[in-house]
Amino acid sequence: MRASKSPKLHFAIMIMIVLVWLMAYPIARSLVPDTTFSEPFDKIYNGLNVLFTALAFGGVISTLLFQVEESKVARREEIERSIFELFQTFTSLEFQHVKDCSFRALLAAVKNREYAEFLASRLFVVEQLPFPVASTATLCELDEAKKNKSEEDMVHADRADRLMLDNMLNFFAMLAQRESSATVIKHCDFAYDWWRPVLWLIGQLQQERYASSEVIRKYCKNQLIVVTLKSLDSIYGHGPLKTREEIWEYITHHPKLIAFGLDHRFQALTGCKAG
Missing domain, CATH: 1.10.287 (Helix Hairpins)
Incomplete structure (x- = not known):
């Protein structure tokens, strides 16, 4: 033609x-x-x-x-x-493994605030928190394969999940930066509504660690998760989350996070009660 x-x-x-x-x-x-x-x-x-x-x-x-x-x-x-x-x-069998491991790590963060803080800290190269042994029960609850593992093996298994989460974060960052993203998303939405609340939880914790640490700001120049999320929110038509209060209000009141078993200790970040 x-x-x-x-x-x-x-x-x-x-x-x-x-x-x-x-x-x-x-x-x-x-x-x-x-x-x-x-x-x-x-x-x-x-x-x-x-x-x-x-x-x-x-x-x-x-x-x-x-x-x-x-x-x-x-x-x-x-x-x-x-x-x-x-x-x-996104639909390949290999990437399905990436999604499963990533979401498992994010769900552990939803259920256990200590693990969430640990996960957010590991997104930086400095001031990383040690593995929270107290979160072992949560990790085993989400993954049968982690049961009866030694502490060392548990750490290695958790690291494998977090590496998959890095791949998933890179996928969404790539999607957010493509000029054709808006048109692409009309044909395949990549289940963003499922990922959005759990990613905002980790993204906000990462943002707060970055803002409170001069050392992190000095040595870490990688793009924060919230930058990707703001871009994707705009593409998908979600209302912008402009302030810390709005973000934690969204996180602590999200029906899906509450259904997942959101750790009640996150309420201390907003001073409000969920649901």
């Missing part, structure tokens, strides 16, 4: 120019004195000169129109390719 459309447009422009040129002589003949056309050679030469100039100009116009059309087609192809690639990634 693209190959046939441009030649037709180019041909139409050329025909229009020739028609205008053919009409120019009789119109000019009726408007100016006869003496203007007394020299036949000059008349033919000037007429051909005007024609070729007009054809050249028409060629430039048709080329510009063709380039605009090519740009639109390339843009559509880029969006379609983005949809296909991201959908393939």
Whole structure:
């Protein structure tokens, strides 16, 4: 379709120019004195000169129109390719493992505030908190494979889940930065409504650690989760969470987090009661 459309447009422009040129002589003949056309050679030469100039100009116009059309087609192809690639990634069996491990780590943070603080600290290279042994019961509740493991093995198993969470965070960061994200999301929403409350919980804890530590601000320049979430919220049409109070109000009152068993100790961050 693209190959046939441009030649037709180019041909139409050329025909229009020739028609205008053919009409120019009789119109000019009726408007100016006869003496203007007394020299036949000059008349033919000037007429051909005007024609070729007009054809050249028409060629430039048709080329510009063709380039605009090519740009639109390339843009559509880029969006379609983005949809296909991201959908393939998100629905692959390998990435399903990434999602399962990531959500398991986030649910542990929802159920256990100590683990949530630990998880947020591990998103920075400095001032990392030690593994909270008290959260072992929560981790075992969410993952049968962690039961009866030694403390050392538990730490290694938890690290594996957190590495998968890093991959998931990178996926959402990549999605938020794509120019075609809004169009892509119309075709595949990537279950963002499920991820949004748990990610905001960890993102806000990370933000607060960053704001309270000069050492972290000095040595850590990676993008904070809240930057990604604000971009995705805008794309998905969620109302912006502008203040700390609004964010914790959203987290502590979210029906899904309450159903997941939100640790009551998070209420201390807002001074309000859930549900």
